[in-house]
Amino acid sequence: MLNAVLFDLDGTLLGNEMGAFVPVYFKALTDYMAHLIPPEQLIAGIMAGTQAMDANDGTGATNQEAFERVCYARLDKGRDNFTPVLRQFYREHFPQLRPVTQRLPEARRLVDWAFEQNLEVVIATNPVFPRQAVEHRLAWAGVPVSEYDYALVTSYENMHATKVTPAYYREILSYLGLAPEACVMIGDSWKLDIVPAAAVGIPSYWIVGSDSVAQDDAPSDDGVPLIGSGTLADLWRQVEEEGRLQPSTFNL
Ligand SMILES: [Mg+2]
Incomplete structure (x- = not known):
């Protein structure tokens, strides 16, 4: 039985091609911090x-702690010099990045549907960003935390691994107290x-083929339990037709 659905955010619930977003984001951030540190x-x-976060294995420091330890040592400045300025950046300037992204109408339909089915809904976005940056992007996608009672929104404050390792998904399962077969992951990477x-052991729906999504890689592993693949609109059509996330041919 399905108990939880895990949604990736960028390129899945939100049209956001990282190759376009990250340079604009870094420019905004480094401009904003330029009085403190050269870009x-x-x-x-x-x-x-970020490398320190990717090296996290789920057992030790939070991603934020791992990030700050290495980043601030490298900058040769204490975190107290940056924290208030960073918070202000995310509050006041990060929202200006919204035009780089596109809202997808099916995002809200799918999230509404999942809540109507009484599924636990997890925003499983790579936890390398602060919570503030994730909350903004959820609002841009039309599924803000102010309206939806998510079981978990992963961010660098609350996770101890990133998506480069299965430890990230293990941590979500342990937080939910669920077996992997009770979950479905929906993502574009x-x-x-x-x-x-x-x-x-978590089966997935692979988001592909949308104009707003750049495929970062191609499938190579046989035996990966995909429940399907297509655009978010394709997935929504399937849910509307079948009344379930998994096609009836897929045995969970
Ligand atoms: Mg993605």
């Missing part, structure tokens, strides 16, 4: 901090959404 030094610190979820 290239800040980017080097962020990259080092073969490497970050489909393969590591499959490694812990």
